[in-house]
Every structure is written in structure tokens, then in C-alpha cells.
Amino acid sequence: MGQKQGKSKYTRQKKLTMNTSQLLKDFFKGTSYKFERFIEENEFQYIVQAKSSEHQCLVAVKIFKYMNNLQCLEAYEFEKSTLMKTKNERYALQLLDCLQNLEINMSGIVIEFCDCSLSAVSSLNAFSFQQVLALTYQLIRGLQVLQQHGIFLKDVNSDNILYSWRKNKFIIANFSKQQMQLETSLLQEEKNDDVFSIGRILIEVFLQRSLQPLECNNLKTQFILEAIPELVNHQHINFVKDILANMVNPNQKEIFQPVQLLHTLNNYLVDELCLQSLILPALSSENSVQTLKKIKIENFNDLNKIKEYQDISINLQNYNIFSKEAKTIAEHIEKCSSVSKLTLNLLGNYIFAGGAKKIGSSLEKCENLAYLNLNLQGNHIQPEGAKNIGSSLEKCLNLCSLNLNLVLNELGVEGARNIGLCLEKCQGLHELHLNLLGNYIGSEGAKYIGNSLEKCQNITHLDLNLQSNYLFVEGTKSIGMSLQRCQNITNLNLNLQLNELGVEGTKYIAQSLEKCQNIQFLSLNLWRNYISSEGIKSLGKSLEKCQNITSLNLNLQLNEICDEGAKGFRKSLQNCQNITSLFLSLQSNQINQDGVKNIRYLSKKCSKLVEAAFYF
Known part of the structure; x- marks a missing residue:
């Protein structure tokens, strides 16, 4: 869990008396968890690391010591009920289980394990602008989830923002009763305190330094460019004005709410995958932090x-x-x-x-x-x-x-089945790149792969290459029907090149996309699949319903698309007003000058486009 200046309060190994160590081991007897190590102790809790055989991962467990003590019991119930509110929310800390040992009168809350805090990560990294954008997006999404469930924190700092390497996400984790307030007891200005706190943290990551006490005080009464003059000539001044300034506005009533900030962030290309290159602390045998x-x-x-x-x-x-x-x-x-x-x-x-x-x-x-x-x-x-x-x-x-x-x-059908059986048991996967090009898996093999993917509900980034596998319409239908059940995917790269989809197969893929409303980054390769104008118009109508897509890369080379299809596709795509990056490959079709003009017209109609390329 969280760390400060390279020494995590959640990952720092501490010595225990033999009695306490044995007590913690006894607590897990008869459960699916195995005690691994002590993390820290406070007034009411032991916080430990354990291994879960059921969830197939490391977990953190908060063990409440004195369940016959009213204050301890209230703290346990409060934290459990708070975590229950945000269960299955991707950008919130996840409650996995609750434990009770009546013999020793102790109860536990099992939560997902996080590797370190933002403060620890910041001490080891100079965040790139792309990483700042990804961090900003994740923290605002997390704040939005908490506030939607009536959860407001008195003070957020970089020590209680945790990073999960397994899930590649930063999450706000500060749920003690003493640090939270009920929504009903807060004025709107007080509710904005959390946005202000997150904004201050992002400024420090953006500047790659801690703010001075005077700067922190000035932010409460001055606009950001007055409080921190070095930002005036910053390379990314637009981000400062669009996002940071609206999070730390000294006029509390004018601070942007999470939904407004997320809408503004649509003007930027956010790629959460870039966070994977961050250097994280690790524990050496001497319990000191090293890269x-x-x-x-x-x-x-x-x-x-x-x-x-x-x-x-x-x-x-x-x-x-x-x-x-x-x-x-x-x-x-x-x-x-x-x-x-x-x-x-x-x-x-x-x-x-x-x-x-x-x-x-x-x-x-x-x-x-x-x-x-x-x-x-x-x-x-x-x-x-x-x-x-x-x-x-x-x-x-x-x-x-x-x-x-x-x-x-x-591999053939049997090989695809074997891979599928494996994937459906890998429930901890959040990112999957599977390349099965040229393996003759056919429509039946595609069905095995699809069935396994729909059981992997934690996947957010999927890169699936099924090029040259004789899927035909039936195989494409299986993949499409499975994808539409993968509701957590935000990044999808799907290569169906050379599979003879035709119009009907294209429609199945189109129908699945319009039901995947969380996709932000889409790359779709339909090279040489006998797709006609009817097929591309169907695809366009579905993409028109995917308003969260910000980046689209579409390869339709060597198909049977004519000017009519190009025009219909353009009419649909121009309604995708959140797209900032667009690449279309339409070489070797039946598109003449009128069709080319229609496609190029997208550059004018999609107002948020930052980069675009069209190939004919």
C-alpha cells in the first residue's frame, strides 16, 4: 500500500513480537488467505499482507483488534460500508472480502493490494506530460466515483494516493472515519476541497517538485499563474489553464466538478498505458527501498x-x-x-x-x-x-x-481451445496482447477465444490479432458477441485482416462496438475482407454511437468501398465530436475524387481533431 518519500507505511517491513506474529497467523486459520508479512499498526488496526488462493493475488488486510470496543467496532463498520459503496468501480479501492475470527474477537477487511504511494513514485520519476495526463484522468475519475457515492475526504495528499502495478492505476485511499465527512453535513464549497487538494497534488507532479509553503498559501487567494509565476511560460500552458487553474480556483464556487474536468480532458489524448513505464520502489533484503x-x-x-x-x-x-x-x-x-x-x-x-x-x-x-x-x-x-x-x-x-x-x-481449433481455457482462468489480467496470426483456428477456434475473453471481466486493454485464420462470418460473429460483454475495455486493437468477413461479418463487429461504450482508443484492421459500401456505412453508424472514442485507427484497404460508402461513412463519423486522433486507410478500394473529398472533409467537421491522416 502507500509510501512516503520512498518508505511506504504499507510496504515497510516491521519487526513483531512473537506473540503478535502468531496472533496474526492464527487470525487467517480456516480462511483462503495465508499471512505473509506485517505492514503497520495503528490504534485500532493491524495492516498486513496476505496471499489469496481464491482471488489469485496478493491482498492487503486491515485487521481490527478490539471488536468489543465501541470505537473500534464503529471504525470497522464505517470503513466496510464505505468500501461497499464503491464495489466494482474501476477507479476506486476494491473491497474483496470480510473476515471474522470469533475465538480471538477480531474482524478483517480484505482489500486489493497496492504497491506504493504517489509520493514514493514521484520521488523516483520525472513524469512526462503524457503521464501527467493519465494521472490526472485517473484521479479525477476516482474522485468522481467517490462523490457519486456521497464520499468526501477532508484532506487528500500524495501519501494516501496509491498505485497498483497490477492494475496500472492510481487510486485515492483515505477512508478512516476521522478523515471523512458525510455529504449531508457539507456545503458545496466544502465539497470542492477534494478537487482543490487533487489539483495541488497534480501541480507538484507537473512541476516535478514540492510546492513551497508560501505557494500553497497563495493558491488559496490568488489565481494559479499569480501564485506560481513559473507556469506562465510553460510548454503546456493550455493544460494549466484548462485543467489545473479550474481545480485550484481561489473562488471556491467556480472550481470545476469532476464531470466538467473530464469533459475538458477530452481535448487531450489520454493514454493510461504510459504509466507502465514508471519506476517503482521495491524492498531489498535489508528492507530499504531501491528501484x-x-x-x-x-x-x-x-x-x-x-x-x-x-x-x-x-x-x-x-x-x-x-x-x-x-x-x-x-x-x-x-x-x-x-x-x-x-x-x-x-x-x-x-x-x-x-x-x-x-x-x-x-x-x-x-x-x-x-x-x-x-x-x-x-x-x-x-x-x-x-x-x-x-x-x-x-x-x-x-x-x-x-x-x-x-x-x-x-495451433488449429484445438490449440485455440487450449489457449482459451488458460485465459479464462487468468482472472487477474488487466492487459492482454494475444497474437494468433496464421494458425488456422477457424470459426470454431474463434468461438473458444471469444468465450474465454468474456470471462475476463478485468481486462481494460485488449490487443487481439486473428489475421488469416479463416474466421468467416460465423467466427466474426462469435468474437463480436463476446466483445460486447467485455464492458471494461477502454483500449481495443482488433486485427481481423484476411478473414472474409463480408458485409454480414462487418455488421456483427459494428454491433459489438456500439455496445462497448467505455472504449476510448480503437484500432480496427479489416484489410481485404470483401467489405462493400453497405458494410462501411453500417460500421460508421455504430461508431457514431461510440461517443467516448478519442482515438480511431481504421484500416479498410483492399475492400469494395465506393464513393457512396465513403460519403455515408463521413456523415456518421463527423458526429463523433470527441475524436482527437484519426487515421483512415482506404487504399485499393473503388473510391474516386468525390469520395476522397468526403473523407477529407472530416478534418473540418471534427472540431477536436489534433492529428489526422487519410490514405487513398
Whole structure:
């Protein structure tokens, strides 16, 4: 959980007396949780880290000590009821479970585990402007969720804004009874205090320094450019005026509400994925904070160097690796007990199903693995190899981001089924890149993949490449029907190139998109799919209903679209007024000058466009 100046109150290891340590272990007896370590203690609580077999991840548990004490009981009930209000809200701290041990008269609240606080992250990073935008978006969304449920905080600071590496999100976590007020007891000006506090925090991240006491006082009575003159000539002055100035307006009545701020943020291209490159603190054996140790290996003989690293990149592409060498690689990987981020590129080798089994077995022994980029393109692993990899990945309990490249591996329907069975058990995934190009999975294989995706309700970023897989209309229908049940996806990159969708298949994809109202970034590749003007008009009408899309990249090369289709598509797309980035590829269709003019007219009609490119 949260940290301050590189030493987290939630991740700092503390010594316990033997009695207290045993008490905490006893508390979890008979539950699906295993005590791992003590984090901190306050008047009413022990805060500990545990491992959940049910939720397949690390969790934080607040254990309330004295349930026969009225104040402690009230604190427990207040915090539990507050967290219950925001259950299943993506930008709020999640309550996972409640525990009670009558024998020792203690109760516990199980919440999602966060790695560190914003203050700890800020001490190690100079946020880029894109990262500032992403942070701003997440904090405002979080504040909006809290206020919608009548939750207002007296004071928010960077120590009680936590970052979850697994979910790639910053969340506001400050729910003690002493630090909160009921909505009914607050004036509107007091409700704006939280917006002001978040604004002040964002200014510090934006400036990459703490504000001086005089600057903090001046912000209460002066406009931002008067209080902090160095911002006047800043490269991103528009962001200062549009967002920050409206969060710290000295006139409390004029402070923007979260919904107004989010609407203004639509003018900017927000990419939450950029936060993944932030450097995070990690605990060394001496319990001091250090940055994640990275190593990059491009020589087979250097594999013995990777053992002590947390961020490992191994690139042995086209290295003539067979099953024997794959076993050696696996033996080195399984010794990396502290690795949390692993890239393994074995493209163009010959590991076959046996090598895949060895690689998979090594991965399941990496208990801290959260980010995995595994490239097995062209390794002839076939369905059995897919099963070997899949059965191991589902045992990686802390995996939150998976990039799996299985291009040209002769998987077929059975291989797709094996991968699907694996994915549906990886409930911790929030980001999935799955590349199955050229594997002959057919419509039946597409159905297996689709069924598994709709069970992964935590995924927010999906990159799915099914190019050249003979999906036809039925396979496309299966993918479309499954996608529309994935309501948490905000970033979708879908490649259906060379699958003979036709008009009917295009309509299925279009219908699924209009039901995915949370998508903000959409990349859709429909290259050479026999799509006519009717198909593109259907697609346009659906996109017109997706008003949250800010970035659209659409590849419709080598289809059967004429001027009429281009005109109809333009009429629909010009109503997508929140799009800031637009790329359209329409080469090798039947579009003449009139069609070209219609498409180019979008540059004038979409008022928020920052970047646009049209290819004919």
C-alpha cells in the first residue's frame, strides 16, 4: 500500500513480537488467505499482507483488534460500508472480502493490494506530460466515483494516493472515519476541497517538485499563474489553464466538478498505458527501498547473470534453439524468484511442444511475475505446446499483463481451445496482447477465444490479432458477441485482416462496438475482407454511437468501398465530436475524387481533431 518519500507505511517491513506474529497467523486459520508479512499498526488496526488462493493475488488486510470496543467496532463498520459503496468501480479501492475470527474477537477487511504511494513514485520519476495526463484522468475519475457515492475526504495528499502495478492505476485511499465527512453535513464549497487538494497534488507532479509553503498559501487567494509565476511560460500552458487553474480556483464556487474536468480532458489524448513505464520502489533484503533491477540478455551464454534481477529481457530470436536449449533457458528462469517483469523472445526457433512445456514450467515458479511478454512465433509448438504454455500461465497467480505471441504455430481449433481455457482462468489480467496470426483456428477456434475473453471481466486493454485464420462470418460473429460483454475495455486493437468477413461479418463487429461504450482508443484492421459500401456505412453508424472514442485507427484497404460508402461513412463519423486522433486507410478500394473529398472533409467537421491522416 502507500509510501512516503520512498518508505511506504504499507510496504515497510516491521519487526513483531512473537506473540503478535502468531496472533496474526492464527487470525487467517480456516480462511483462503495465508499471512505473509506485517505492514503497520495503528490504534485500532493491524495492516498486513496476505496471499489469496481464491482471488489469485496478493491482498492487503486491515485487521481490527478490539471488536468489543465501541470505537473500534464503529471504525470497522464505517470503513466496510464505505468500501461497499464503491464495489466494482474501476477507479476506486476494491473491497474483496470480510473476515471474522470469533475465538480471538477480531474482524478483517480484505482489500486489493497496492504497491506504493504517489509520493514514493514521484520521488523516483520525472513524469512526462503524457503521464501527467493519465494521472490526472485517473484521479479525477476516482474522485468522481467517490462523490457519486456521497464520499468526501477532508484532506487528500500524495501519501494516501496509491498505485497498483497490477492494475496500472492510481487510486485515492483515505477512508478512516476521522478523515471523512458525510455529504449531508457539507456545503458545496466544502465539497470542492477534494478537487482543490487533487489539483495541488497534480501541480507538484507537473512541476516535478514540492510546492513551497508560501505557494500553497497563495493558491488559496490568488489565481494559479499569480501564485506560481513559473507556469506562465510553460510548454503546456493550455493544460494549466484548462485543467489545473479550474481545480485550484481561489473562488471556491467556480472550481470545476469532476464531470466538467473530464469533459475538458477530452481535448487531450489520454493514454493510461504510459504509466507502465514508471519506476517503482521495491524492498531489498535489508528492507530499504531501491528501484527495480533491470537486465537485458542477447547471448545464450549470459543467462547465468539473470538470477538477481526483477526486470528481465531475454532476446534469443533466430538463435537455433531446440528443446534442449529451451530446457537450459527454463532452468535459469525458474531461479529468478524475484522477477516481476519478464520479456522472453524466442521467435524463429524450434522449441516444439516439449520446449514449450519446459518454458511454461519455469514461469509458474516465478511467483512474483506480474508482466510477461512471451514471443514463441514460428516455433511449431502445435496444440500440445499451446496446452503446455496455457496450463502453466494459469498458475501465475499475480499475472496482470500478458503479451503472448503464438504466430504461425499450427495451433488449429484445438490449440485455440487450449489457449482459451488458460485465459479464462487468468482472472487477474488487466492487459492482454494475444497474437494468433496464421494458425488456422477457424470459426470454431474463434468461438473458444471469444468465450474465454468474456470471462475476463478485468481486462481494460485488449490487443487481439486473428489475421488469416479463416474466421468467416460465423467466427466474426462469435468474437463480436463476446466483445460486447467485455464492458471494461477502454483500449481495443482488433486485427481481423484476411478473414472474409463480408458485409454480414462487418455488421456483427459494428454491433459489438456500439455496445462497448467505455472504449476510448480503437484500432480496427479489416484489410481485404470483401467489405462493400453497405458494410462501411453500417460500421460508421455504430461508431457514431461510440461517443467516448478519442482515438480511431481504421484500416479498410483492399475492400469494395465506393464513393457512396465513403460519403455515408463521413456523415456518421463527423458526429463523433470527441475524436482527437484519426487515421483512415482506404487504399485499393473503388473510391474516386468525390469520395476522397468526403473523407477529407472530416478534418473540418471534427472540431477536436489534433492529428489526422487519410490514405487513398
